[in-house]
Amino acid sequence: MSKLLSDLIEALRCLPGVGNKSAQRMAFHLLERERERGLKLASTLEQAMRRIGHCSRCRNFSEESVCALCANSSRDRQALCVVESPTDLAAIEQATGYRGQYFVLLGRLSPLDGLGPEELGLAQLSERLAEGEIEEMIIATNPTVEGEATAHYLAQLAHAAGVRPSRLAHGVPLGGELEYVDRSTLAHAFGSRHTLS
């Protein structure tokens, strides 16, 4: 096989979920039918890798120093949703009607991985809370051990700043069947039951 073709197949494997077989299929597909779009992908990818940084205000991906979402004056300035990653932010934007602000930790507290309050930008977050506009901090870290520890730490920051912290509800997923829900989720949902009026 041509050197350049096998280099391309190898390079495509940096994509998540792409093994040797699908990388080969992708390379052949582009060469046979999509050279123009392949070139377009190459240039867009190069620009994106070089120019996309982080918003100075919310730390989400952005090629501007302040992202479009932070710059959007029509969004609610009283609510701030804190997420671990840009992927989580995108999921909330796409699934919910939330129209407030965000703060992206780019990780979760994890001392063993060298991730402490400084790496997560928590000083910056505290400054943001001290501005006085925010009334509610919605803590949307993941329901993992580290995510819960991070949520606990964030709740303390909020309290210290006189901001009301809230947490996404956890429980049985909608459409989920009890027998297939994992035990800890079920135990949590049972313990968090609420009275129906």
Place this chain on the structure above:
Amino acid sequence: MSKLLSDLIEALRCLPGVGNKSAQRMAFHLLERERERGLKLASTLEQAMRRIGHCSRCRNFSEESVCALCANSSRDRQALCVVESPTDLAAIEQATGYRGQYFVLLGRLSPLDGLGPEELGLAQLSERLAEGEIEEMIIATNPTVEGEATAHYLAQLAHAAGVRPSRLAHGVPLGGELEYVDRSTLAHAFGSRHTLS
């Protein structure tokens, strides 16, 4: 979402089997964890799209005018395997012990799509047969209606040049169960049954 990020997600959708959701996952993965490999993919892809052409002898993908396989003097020069696409060539190289030459049609006879003998390089193939070195032409077009018509045409070319044509065996796949094999394959396999000695 940032303009450049949504451009990247859109551009990634030129890859086969990649919808909006996986394109988004790929973009976030590269931005969060693999910028260097993302840049490497961008430059390799650009080079590959611009520089990979076709071998002047076998028509397989190659950035040289004669590909490494055609230039390899240790391969058998008496056998020529004709395939529809570079993907088929790669599959045969990887699965079989075949060590002869190849010719890639880059299609199959399909008048409605404007694919005739000229587009498939059949004049070039005839010249190749006329060189006199080739003794067997292995016809490995796909067992579709158009692939079979192409195989028939190729067999006539071979006969005209005094070359022995052969065709891959078709039948029940190894490990396949009769009840799950499609009817036409089963009928073909039944009709092509051979006596056990």
